[in-house]
Amino acid sequence: MTEMLRVIGADVERADARDKVTGRARYTVDEAMPGMLHAKVLRSPRAHARIVAIDASEAREMPGVHAVLTGPDLDDGTMMPVYGYFIKDQPIVATDKVRYEGDMIAAVAAVDEASANAALRKIRVEYEDLPSVPTIEAALADDAAELFETEPMGIVPPYGAGSAGRLRPRRNVCYEYCYRTGDPAAFEEADHVFEDTFRFSRMHHMHLEPFVCVAHWKDGGEIEVVTSSQNPFPLRKELCRIFKVPENRITVRVPYVGGGFGAKNNCKTEPIAVLLSRMTGRPVRFCLTMEENFLTNTQHAAILKVRTGVKADGTLIARQSEVLLDSGAYSDASPLVSEKAGYRMPGPYRYKHIDSVCQCVMTNTAPAGPYRGFGGTQATWASDSQVDMIARRLGIDPLEMRLKNMIDLGEPFVPGESGCDSDLAEGLDLVAREAGYFEPRKPNRGVGLGLGFKDGGGVNKPAQARVKVSTFGDIHLSCGTVEIGQGARTALAQVVAEILAAPLDRVAYLPLDTRYIPFDQGTNASSGISVMGQAVQRAAQSVRDQVLQMAAEELGTTPDALRLDNWTVIHGNEAKPLAPIIMGRYGGTGFEFTGEGFHKQPNDHHAPLETKSVFWEIGWAAVDLSVDRETGQIAIHKLVVSGDAGRAIHKLVCRGQDEGAALMGLGQALFERMIYDGTRLVNGEALTYRVPLAEDLPETFIAITQEQGHGPGPFGAKGMGEGAMLPIAPAIANAIEDAVGVRITELPITPERVLAALEAQADGTT
Amino acid sequence: MTEMLRVIGADVERADARDKVTGRARYTVDEAMPGMLHAKVLRSPRAHARIVAIDASEAREMPGVHAVLTGPDLDDGTMMPVYGYFIKDQPIVATDKVRYEGDMIAAVAAVDEASANAALRKIRVEYEDLPSVPTIEAALADDAAELFETEPMGIVPPYGAGSAGRLRPRRNVCYEYCYRTGDPAAFEEADHVFEDTFRFSRMHHMHLEPFVCVAHWKDGGEIEVVTSSQNPFPLRKELCRIFKVPENRITVRVPYVGGGFGAKNNCKTEPIAVLLSRMTGRPVRFCLTMEENFLTNTQHAAILKVRTGVKADGTLIARQSEVLLDSGAYSDASPLVSEKAGYRMPGPYRYKHIDSVCQCVMTNTAPAGPYRGFGGTQATWASDSQVDMIARRLGIDPLEMRLKNMIDLGEPFVPGESGCDSDLAEGLDLVAREAGYFEPRKPNRGVGLGLGFKDGGGVNKPAQARVKVSTFGDIHLSCGTVEIGQGARTALAQVVAEILAAPLDRVAYLPLDTRYIPFDQGTNASSGISVMGQAVQRAAQSVRDQVLQMAAEELGTTPDALRLDNWTVIHGNEAKPLAPIIMGRYGGTGFEFTGEGFHKQPNDHHAPLETKSVFWEIGWAAVDLSVDRETGQIAIHKLVVSGDAGRAIHKLVCRGQDEGAALMGLGQALFERMIYDGTRLVNGEALTYRVPLAEDLPETFIAITQEQGHGPGPFGAKGMGEGAMLPIAPAIANAIEDAVGVRITELPITPERVLAALEAQADGTT
Known part of the structure; x- marks a missing residue:
């Protein structure tokens, strides 16, 4: 590549560096709202059991307690209280059964965590134990106990070319993916056929910031959720589905995220916090302990x-x-x-x-x-x-x-x-x-x-980004990529600065708020630079093209005779500051140029x-x-x-x-x-x-x-x-x-x- | 007009009605931030006087006082402490002179307004009175005292066709506008020439919500201002100029505005609040009394x-x-x-x-x-x-x-x-x-x-608007028109709903935040529907066109064979819900369509x-x-x-x-x-x-x-x-x-x- 690059590849300071080393960076754990309550959950000590009875009456009377949520509360007809990426099988709190040691049975919102924990100890649950399946082998056995006796909603057929449709020939299989290329007869051409079996252990993500959110169901029916999440828009869609609240009445905001590594996707703490907020009329913070993180999401x-x-x-x-x-x-x-x-x-x-x-x-x-x-x-x-x-x-x-x-x-x-x-x-x-x-x-x-x-x-991931630039060349970058430690703020800002020939510190990466930020499917699959980067690049190019077109019209030339340099426009040997040109055209109060960028791989069936x-x-x-x-x-x-x-x-x-x-x-x-x-x-x-x-x-x-x-x-x-x-x-x-x-x-x-x-x-x- | 309209002209509920009749609507006066201080100002009892000395030492020692701002504080080289639409002649607080009874001389930030007022009473000012000019006639007299002895910055030449360039032949004239058409000799064709003189009295706007803002100069140098303003973007530009902070480090947010009638333009309470926040490191609320409103802005x-x-x-x-x-x-x-x-x-x-x-x-x-x-x-x-x-x-x-x-x-x-x-x-x-x-x-x-x-x-007013629509057809409308009682939220939402063939309650009008909302020059000149309306219309049309194009591709037809109806697409006799089509194309986590709209009258020199x-x-x-x-x-x-x-x-x-x-x-x-x-x-x-x-x-x-x-x-x-x-x-x-x-x-x-x-x-x- 022979092009001269100014910011790309340069040894610039990370955009989040000063915030993080000074402790000024705000994470969801730092979020506080006036009147905020704290949630804690009761977790199942049984691996697989039917809930025969649950008595939270004593817990409700404990000092500082504003609400206690148990399974029967989910049955009021106002919600679809189960979630999951594809198969909606996980209840907000357990209803008929618990399915693992750590499954959430009840939640308390109280003035502080200690009061919530004290109340949890007063909840009486009567279980009827069921046989459990601790491993893959046990779960697949012909006589294995089934976690789901009826199919949960959202069971989807397997897809992919050559799908063998072998779904659920075995017990406890919730999904099967198959694909095939070429002809199985190819094995006959082989001189040797080797068969080996490998085992992979379960790991935990060990993200240092726990699963945490603060949710506020406001008077008037709007929901605001501040959360440590990798994909705020899909989360909003899931909350919309669960609580039957339109997507434009739900705001999901994501500040800095203290690590995720994949865990912070879809619903984790949010449904309980939202529901407790609805019950109490107060903002509710729900922050898990490290021990609870291990019970919440793992690697397969x-x-x-x-x-x-x-x-x-x-x-x-x-x-x-x-x-x-x-x-x-x-x-x-x-x-x-x-x-x-x-x-x-x-x-x-x-x-x-x-x-x-x-x-x-x-x-x-x-x-x-x-x-x-x-x-x-x-x-x-x-x-x-x-x-x-x-x-x-x-x-x-x-x-x-x-x-x-x-x-x-x-x-x-x-x-x-x-x-x-x-x-x-x-x-x-x-x-x-x-x-x-x-x-x-x-x-x-x-x-x-x-x-x-x-x-x-x-897969199938579309990305949108927006760049707007003010009269004096100050740049606002809006995109849904969460800064989760990977340096997205820095890299995406560098792309914008490079294209607009601006110093990097002119680019502000806007806080993520689903009302304003362009839709994004989530910060995952190493998509930050490969997918969002393309959208950001196009948004910046759109602004650059608009600015050069405007300048060309005002200077009586063509855009290709001009280039940008630090919010001046270079025309031959002359460098003309853009602000006066902009105010000449749009008035003394100025203007902002807005460019939208989009990227999606084309579908190919x-x-x-x-x-x-x-x-x-x-x-x-x-x-x-x-x-x-x-x-x-x-x-x-x-x-x-x-x-x-x-x-x-x-x-x-x-x-x-x-x-x-x-x-x-x-x-x-x-x-x-x-x-x-x-x-x-x-x-x-x-x-x-x-x-x-x-x-x-x-x-x-x-x-x-x-x-x-x-x-x-x-x-x-x-x-x-x-x-x-x-x-x-x-x-x-x-x-x-x-x-x-x-x-x-x-x-x-x-x-x-x-x-x-x-x-x-x-x-x-x- | 023969077109069938669904929402336009219909007797729909105002978008702000429920918020306002329930008291849920938030205005700037309702804004509170943690640790917020309250500002009050000392106003001049003299109409025209030189400030010989000012002593705030006693005030600074008063209980509850965090900062006292006087003229000398403006001279620290970090700011350009004067403002004005065109001519920058108004200081944040008086420096050399006071120019009217009510001119702001000093400001106090304290834990409450009473403490601030108590401190103001301890500020000692020594004046040297100057002759004053109370009326137009007095000001124009040949020997009239001059308010400005040297020209303030930003004096601009008069413009307009036929400008006579008569600027400042008279004392105390800060600006002159002239235009002329045709030939003065036309008067000779007249049978009669009548000359009459009319007098127009000074009025006050009597907006019920006072001039008020809350400003926070944050650790790290970002400024957030919540204010009752008709034009947040020009205000941001002015604060940028005064305080030398980039426009993308300044956030201006405007909630509901309780009346303005023109008064709430440019800087009013904001520079003092911002500066006191910088001095104290705390958010500062500055809310005027009704009496102070009269001293702040009037009709000519x-x-x-x-x-x-x-x-x-x-x-x-x-x-x-x-x-x-x-x-x-x-x-x-x-x-x-x-x-x-x-x-x-x-x-x-x-x-x-x-x-x-x-x-x-x-x-x-x-x-x-x-x-x-x-x-x-x-x-x-x-x-x-x-x-x-x-x-x-x-x-x-x-x-x-x-x-x-x-x-x-x-x-x-x-x-x-x-x-x-x-x-x-x-x-x-x-x-x-x-x-x-x-x-x-x-x-x-x-x-x-x-x-x-x-x-x-x-004049010269550009407008931008943005419409984004989620997977389930929930609409977000972003535009810089402030809801000031005129019904802009309702009317602009109606335009969007009509074009997208959606029920009106699917449209959310997003809160005004200069970081995210497209630039607008201000809510004035009856521009809401005539200028912003055109931008909003184009944004909605852009979304409609994108959705129909997408649906046509997925359904194997052309966009003109389709129309929208309540987030279904009508194809012949069939109505197909859009959400499944969108998820088929963009994945199960969905998508949002974004349309940008722009309007500006063409320049004509x-x-x-x-x-x-x-x-x-x-x-x-x-x-x-x-x-x-x-x-x-x-x-x-x-x-x-x-x-x-x-x-x-x-x-x-x-x-x-x-x-x-x-x-x-x-x-x-x-x-x-x-x-x-x-x-x-x-x-x-x-x-x-x-x-x-x-x-x-x-x-x-x-x-x-x-x-x-x-x-x-x-x-x-x-x-x-x-x-x-x-x-x-x-x-x-x-x-x-x-x-x-x-x-x-x-x-x-x-x-x-x-x-x-x-x-x-x-x-x-x-």
Whole structure:
């Protein structure tokens, strides 16, 4: 690229930096409204039980209590008191049954949290226990207890090309995604067919700001909700549906969000807070504890069975996969996660035939939902591990095996898809070289590669943005992308500043308020720069074009003879300030130019997902590690991770995204799991839930931001922030096999599991 | 018009009705922020004096006081502490001089108003009195004291075609407007030349909600102002200029406004509140008393000299006029009012030559600014009185005289102007007939006609609006028109509902916030429906077109085969709900369609005002009254007033506007005046300032809303609300001459003045 860029790629201060380091940044937890009450909920101690009776009369009389909400309150005909992304199966509070330990049974609004908690202790619930299903296997058993005895509203048929329609042949399956390409007969061309099964553990998002909102059902029927949410507009739509209040009478405002990683989607705390506000006429704050966060949303544990046909020379022929996701007690986003997990199972390789099935299995555990990687983490764990295993089984170098089968730049991985927008080989060579892949190994030391791959930007996702610029060149940027720590404010403002040739500090990123801000489907799927970025770019271009057109008319020339520079218009050797020109045309009180921008991938009913993917998020990793044969401990000497930003709008933010994703991947690979004793979560709090600590950092940790330049976003950018998470776990498992010849197929890779594998190896049982 | 309308013209509930009758409506006076302080100001007891010294040290030590602001604080280099529409002559608080009794000298921010007032009493000011000029005549005297010894910043040259450049030949003239058409030699064609002088008294707006704002200069440098203002965007621009804070770091929010009538423009309470907030770090509320309102903004008193040449048959030939406006101590909007007063002096008649001059004269009295009618009231008082006088002098029926000279529908009153968009004769015949003009007179009883005329919609005024519609058809209307009691929310929402074929209650009119709402120059000049209405109409049409285009693509047809009906799309005999179509295209989380609308009259550098007028606001009146020869009392038997709404979007609101304007005109004609004893206002409060009471209502009071259908606004609408004020005073004066043969040329027409005229008549001195 030969164009001169002023702000893009420059080392500018993050737009949120001063707010955050001074403590001035306001989060939802900081929100206070006059007369505000505080909500707390009673949670089920039973995993699966019918509620026989509930008595809240004593709680209602407790000091400071303004309202107590229980199941019967939902039945007043004014609402549809269940929610869920697709399947509306989760009640605001339990009605007939509880379905997991932690399920919400009753809520209290009181003058403070202590009073609310005191009242909760006075609520008497009589249960009739039911058999429970704590795991995927238990839930699928022929005689398994069913979480839902009748179908909840909103059950949708599976979709996707080649859908096998296998929905609900099994108990407790709430959704199934299938797709197929080519002819199953392709397996007959294979010299070998390998079948392996992988297990993926359940993780928690560990967002530091809890689930929290303040809701106010105002006199007159308007609802205002301030909430820590990644997708305010879909939340508004869901509240509209639940409470039968028009969308333009509901305001959702989102200040800074203190982390989400996927968890802060759809309804979480909001319906209870809104309903308690309706009952009390007061604003109600509902803030969960860290322990409650663990009971509210999690990543899907999974069992992934992969069957791959391959030629003797390593050419991949066909891949069949069956993925079972543990959805927990309510469907949440499981259907969409299952589609993405299923779709991504082949990895970025050429096959003659793909047959992918992914089922969502309900269990009596905490609900699972979106999580950074969105099904791609599970898929990559299985897919990329197995490619490496096959290479070793065939005696082929795993790098060579990948290079032989990887799709090329521009090549679609399935027919109808958009072409791959990264050169996979370039990145793989980069990380392999950096990690010493090509150098001789020492004993018990190995180098493993990982290649993560996900379609990015979200399915069918439209984005709108607005830029308005005042008489003096002060810029207002309106868009629905939530600043959740990812640097969206900075990067999107840089795009605007670049196009309008303005200093970055002239751009104000407006607070998110659904009344005013253009609609957006949500801050997810790494869509900030790849989807919203395109809308923002067009909005800024529209303003630029309007300003140049106006200036051309006033100066008696054509727009192409002019360009902008810091709110002057450059005409030949002259720089004319714009403010006087604007006031000459529009009057002394001035004007504002407004540009709207829109982006949506075109629908394509022939593509497996109905729309071509916006971009491809690739994560490359290479790990150099040693295995202690005595203890099973892993020592990571060097972790090299790389993403392709296409164009790095802000290099430091991009590197931070890759580093953060890689560390989350490291946690997933080695440490993190929600441990259940039957249906009871035993490590659901920050002290015992093991995340990577500073001492767990690899001896050398390198994150390389590639800028291959092929992204669809502004200036060649594409999405960041999820890709680098994907390849970490398989790269580590691959390195372990490289080091000591054993294969770990279950996460996390604990010393116990490594030791067990080494013992089995010694016993000759593997 | 044959089109079927659903909402336009329908008897729908006002959008603000429930809020206002339940007391739920929030005004700026209701605004409270945590930690808010209260401001009060010390006002000058001297009319014109130099400030020798000011000592606020004792005040600063008073309990509850957080800050005291005096002139020296303005001199810290961080601001340009003077304001004004064009000429920046009014300091935030007095610096070197005070210029009227009531001028602001110091301000205190304290925990409550009582503490602030107590502190004010401790401020010691030492004055050196200067000679003062209480009236226009005194101010123009050759040896008059000058309010400004050096030219304030922002003095602008007069503009307008034929500008004579007579600026400042006289002392204390801050601005002069001139225009001329044709050849002065035309006077030589006249058989008679009549010269008359009229006097117009100073009035106050009497808005029930006082001047009030709450300002918060936040940590980090952002400014938020909630204010009772008619033009939030120009206010933002002025605050930006004063405080050197970018426009996108200043938020101006305007809730319901409790009346303005022109007064609530530009800076009033805001600079002091903002500065005190900067000094204290706390939000500051500054709310004036009714008495202070009188000292803050007023209508211009005027002396109007008119010289008109006319043929013996009553054909008007030429008119020369000189208008002197009493601007008070600061220029405020005087320059623009002078332009409008001067421009409108000819009235809606054909002349071969017009020569109009209007000067703004500074006096040591309260500043004058915009007022309903905006110079048109002064102009019509003189212009329409004199036409009637000339008719009677020539023995021609005043109605005939008008009909002979009035411009026709479509005819411009001066070259380069837009054509008249009302049939003047139609309206004049209507009111004359209704008031019994054609019937024989009883003794001492007369019928007078009045014809008001003003260019409407504002000079050079651009308007932008935005309509966005959610998945379920809930509509958000964003526009900068302030709901000030005129019914803008209702009428503009009706336009949107009509175009989108939606029930009116689906439209939400969004609260005004300058960050989000499209730019608007202000709620004035009856521009709500005539200018903003066109922008709103286009925004709604844009949404409609987008929705039909989308539906056509999804249904495999063309947009012209479809129409909307209550968020279904009608295709032949089928009605298809839009929400499922939208979710099919954009995903289950839905979408919002956004339409932007813009309107601005094209610039025309040949027109006297550089832009053609948007529309013509006409007020017709006929008055049937008796004069009590013994007391001078006027008894109005019938007042018929009429405006032309073009198309009445909401008939009751239109009638309310005409009734309200006519009553304000009645006050002006008979009662209202701010009485000065030298430079001291003696009736500046609600009890002694005489407005029309219920008992002053005419025996019969009829307001007729014409719908002539020629307006430029949506569905043929045009502006309302000022026109019916204009003809009342001349109609009454004309009726008095018709009744008893005396001519009153000075407002208000008090019994004393009538009696004096009758006595002079009896003495043969008239």
